[in-house]
C-alpha cells in the first residue's frame with residue numbers, strides 16, 4: 001500500500017508552484033502528480049516518498065490536504081489488460097474513486113494506482129487473480 | 141424548579157400592576173437624561189396602554205446622543221459600559237450601575253436555573269469576554285447561580301476539550317456554529333463527547349440558527365441545547381430564554397414591557413402576529429430605554445406554557461427588520477441565507493456571503509473555505525457540496541447563488557457576533 005495526498009487548490013496562476021515549493025523545501029521527492037480541475041477550483045493528487053512529512057508541511061502552509069491509502073497493481077503492458085482489471089472490480093461490486101496508470105520500464109509492466117474504500121476486499125480479489133500489488137520502493 | 145417561583149408564575153393581573161408601578165418609576169428615571177427630558181416632559185401614564193402615546197427609541201437615537209445623552213444617573217454611579225461595534229458612525233454604548241449588573245446577573249441565573257442546571261454544575265463559557273455582552277453576562281449569571289465557572293473564552297478547541305475533561309464540565313455557553321466545529325475537534329482526537337465528557341446542557345445563542353441545527357448539536361453531544369435571546373441595549377443575554385419545553389423563549393415581563401409592531405407603520409400588532417419586537421426596560425437605572433425598537437422580527441406566543449411560567453414566549457428570531465435585502469425583486473433576510481449555509485456540516489463559520497450587481501442584475505456569491513471537514517480528497521464531493529448549497533439556497537430564498545470554494549485563510553477572520561453577509565451594491569452606488 002502507498003499514500004495519496006490530495007490537495008485542494010483554487011485555480012489561480014502560481015498555485016501549483018506554491019505546492020511544489022513547499023514540498024521541495026521539506027525535501028520531499030514527488031513520484032507522481034496529477035491535477036484535476038472544475039473551473040474555479042481543483043484537486044492535486046500526488047504520490048511522494050514521505051507522505052506524513054509532506055502532509056504536515058502542507059498543513060503548516062494552510063493547505064487543505066487529505067491523505068488516503070492507495071494500491072498500485074502491476075499488470076502486463078498489453079492491450080485489454082486494464083479493461084480486464086476494471087471488469088474484475090465491477091464484477092465484485094468494488095467502487096473506484098480514482099484510477100490511473102504509469103509504465104514500469106524494467107519489468108515491462110504498468111502500475112495502476114487504485115484509490116477506493118474497500119481495501120481488504122480489493123486485495124483479496126487481486127490476489128485470487130494472481131495480480132501483484134507493488135510497494136513504492138519497487139518502482140523508485 | 142423555579143429560581144424565583146413567585147415572580148416566574150405571577151398572575152396576569154398582578155404582573156400588570158407590577159409593570160405599571162415599574163413603568164412610572166422608569167419614566168421618572170428616564171426624565172433625568174438629556175434625551176428623554178424633553179420627550180417625556182408632559183407624559184402622563186395612568187394605564188399600561190398609555191405607553192402607546194410615547195415615541196419609539198431607535199438605535200440611531202442612541203448613536204445620535206452618543207455617549208452620555210441617555211444616561212439617567214450621574215456617571216459616577218455607573219460601574220461598567222458595554223458597546224456594540226459600529227461599522228458606520230458612533231457605536232452604541234450602554235451604561236450599568238452596580239444594581240443594574242446585579243439585576244442582570246440574577247436574570248441570567250433565572251434563565252439557566254430554568255433549564256435545570258444547579259449549583260453543583262460546572263459551567264464552561266466559550267463566549268467572547270469584553271465589550272460584547274455574551275461572555276460577561278453569562279459569567280456573572282453562572283456565578284450568581286453558584287456554579288463553578290470556567291472563563292475559557294472563545295477558540296482553541298484542544299484547550300476547550302482539555303478543560304471539559306479535566307473539570308468534568310456539565311454546561312457550556314457556545315455559539316451554535318462553534319459547537320459544530322468543536323465536534324470535529326473531538327473526532328480528530330478520537331473522542332466522543334457523549335462518552336468522554338460529562339456535558340448535559342448547552343446554552344446557544346448570539347447568532348441565528350435553525351431548530352434543525354439545534355437538534356444536530358443535541359444529537360452530536362447527547363445533550364439538551366437551549367436558545368437564548370438578548371441585546372446589549374436591554375442588558376445583554378437573559379432577556380428571553382427557553383424553558384425545558386423548548387418551544388419559544390419566555391420573555392421576562394417583570395424586567396421588560398413587550399410590544400410587537402408593524403415595522404413599516406409602527407402600528408401595534410396583536411399577540412400571534414409577526415412583527416418587530418419593541419421593549420421598554422422596567423428595572424434599569426443607568427440607562428432606561430422606552431419603547432426601544434430591537435429590529436428583531438418575531439411573534440408572541442401567549443398560550444400558557446406547560447412549565448408553569450406565566451411570562452409570555454417569543455418565537456425564535458426570524459430576522460432583522462432593517463436588514464431585509466431585495467435581490468432581483470425578492471425579499472430576503474440575511475439570516476435566511478446564513479441559516480441555510482450553516483446547516484451544511486463542516487461549513488461552520490468559514491463562509492462569506494456577498495451581494496453584488498453584475499450586468500444590472502443582483503447576484504449572491506457564497507464563498508466557502510474548504511477545510512478538512514468537507515474535503516475527502518475528491519473533486520466530485522466538492523462539486524456535490526457546491527450543488528447542494530446552490531439547491532438549498534434556491535429553494536429557501538428563490539435566488540440562484542454562485543458558490544465559490546476558496547482556500548483556507550482567504551476570508552477575513554470573524555470574532556463574536558459576526559456579520560457574514562456583505563451587501564456590496566451599496567458601496568458600488570456610492
Ligand SMILES: [Zn+2]
Nearest residue numbers: 383385445447
Ligand atoms: Zn415554559
